[in-house]
Each structure stands twice: as structure tokens, then as C-alpha cells.
Amino acid sequence: MLQNDGFRALDRQMCLRLLARVPVGRVVYTKQALPAVLPVNFCLDADSSVLLRTSAGSDLVRAIDGAVVAFEADEFDAATRSGWSVVVTGRACLLTDADAHAPRPAGGPDSWMPVRDDVLVRIESEVVTGRELTGG
Amino acid sequence: MLQNDGFRALDRQMCLRLLARVPVGRVVYTKQALPAVLPVNFCLDADSSVLLRTSAGSDLVRAIDGAVVAFEADEFDAATRSGWSVVVTGRACLLTDADAHAPRPAGGPDSWMPVRDDVLVRIESEVVTGRELTGG
Numbered sequence: 001m002l003q004n005d006g007f008r009a010l011d012r013q014m015c016l017r018l019l020a021r022v023p024v025g026r027v028v029y030t031k032q033a034l035p036a037v038l039p040v041n042f043c044l045d046a047d048s049s050v051l052l053r054t055s056a057g058s059d060l061v062r063a064i065d066g067a068v069v070a071f072e073a074d075e076f077d078a079a080t081r082s083g084w085s086v087v088v089t090g091r092a093c094l095l096t097d098a099d100a101h102a103p104r105p106a107g108g109p110d111s112w113m114p115v116r117d118d119v120l121v122r123i124e125s126e127v128v129t130g131r132e133l134t135g136g
Numbered sequence: 137m138l139q140n141d142g143f144r145a146l147d148r149q150m151c152l153r154l155l156a157r158v159p160v161g162r163v164v165y166t167k168q169a170l171p172a173v174l175p176v177n178f179c180l181d182a183d184s185s186v187l188l189r190t191s192a193g194s195d196l197v198r199a200i201d202g203a204v205v206a207f208e209a210d211e212f213d214a215a216t217r218s219g220w221s222v223v224v225t226g227r228a229c230l231l232t233d234a235d236a237h238a239p240r241p242a243g244g245p246d247s248w249m250p251v252r253d254d255v256l257v258r259i260e261s262e263v264v265t266g267r268e269l270t271g272g
Binding site: 007023024026028029030034035036037038039068069070072074076078081083085087089112113133135 | 159160162164165166170173174175204205206208210212219221223248249269
């Protein structure tokens, strides 16, 4: 699946709607010149950027602050061989204190893990692509 | 979750056992100097490499043949806020006809989509890391 053209492309609005209904996505970035990926909890900001909460001193923040990253979320059902995948590509940046006080949905993204010295990272949704697999 | 050290690291054997029980993972690579990610069906080879089937002329093959990529799979449960994530990092290579006739599990990976001029791509499991989130 998802390796050829036999898919329905999803428009930006549909992609954002799908993203909003899952709690976990994956940050895709480069770490020491190698491709890297990390699942994280996230939410969407008012301007449809991806927001995630992490520790100020984390490897993730060091690797992605200021860099262009991809962010992927999906849902698949093995029984029907159907599902969807959405990828946001854009610049990641650590939010400053001033940014962090801007209004955002219900206090920002929840995290399933306690986070020390938490900071918010925003990934701008510059390019949003998505595909739906409708099953065979 | 997965942003700090509050996780149980999984050993290679457990990582491979978890990988073997999910049908979909995500190839993480670089495309035109940007991070890219694509969900695919996969299986594990006898030597624990990741095998996936795709179209010979696909963008994916062009981008990853000969390159070091990451391959990620995970399962999370929102109700218990628990789950696991495994990442394989290694070189991807298109299998030649000779390679493709080597024994492998039940004909190799199934694909949820019809694939034209199908080829097999192997990702060597050079580095395998995994983490378990046991829930709060």
C-alpha cells in the first residue's frame, strides 16, 4: 500500500480533519546525518500548525529546532485493508514564552508521559499531503 | 510520550518480536533534501531484515535504494496511554533477481495495494531500538 498511485489524494482540509482525531503522530527528522523518527502526542494550533510538548533539554528539541521536519499520522484497519496517512512538512521551532502564552486549544497538547521543564514545539503546516486507501 | 527518559528500553529480540506482529510500518528517508515518510506493508526476512514490496519505478525506490533509512512501527492504546515503538536503522537496497529467489517467509511481504512491476526492497536491521510506554 501507499507505494504507488492507486490512492485517493486528500485535500488539505480533510488532512487536517483527520489529524485532529488521533492522539499520536511521528516526528521525522535528521539526527547526526541519519533519518530519525519519534512518536509523540500532539494537537493542532489555531493556524493548523502541529504543536507538541517535550522536555527543554531533550535530544528531539536539539535536533529539530529551526529545521524542516516531516510529521506523519495515520490509521489503518487490517481487516478491511483500508486507512489513511497524512504528512505535514514544515519548519519546527521552539515556542518562546511570549508565543507560549498565545491562545491555543485547551492548554496545548497533552502528553502521555510526564515531561520535565516542558516546552512547546510548533511545526508549521507549510505542505500538507494525505492519501486514503479504500481497501481491496 | 516518548520525548524523555521515562521509558523502558526494549532489547533487540523483543523489538523484532513486536515488529513481526504488525502489518504496517513507516519508511523514513530523505527526498530532495527533505525528511520524508511513507507507510508500507512489510515483513521480516530470515535474518531479521525488513522486506517490503513496491513498484520498480516508484519514487520510493529511487529515493532509498542504497541509502541508509529508518523504519518505524508502533502500537499505542489511548485508553491506557500505553504502547511501544520500534525503529530499525540500516541500508536499503533493491533485491536483485538472484536475491529475490532466496528463501523467505511465505512469499515475502503482502501489500494492501496492487503493485506494478513489483520489486522487493530490503532494509538491513543494523541498529534496532525500541521503547515501551507502560501507561500512567
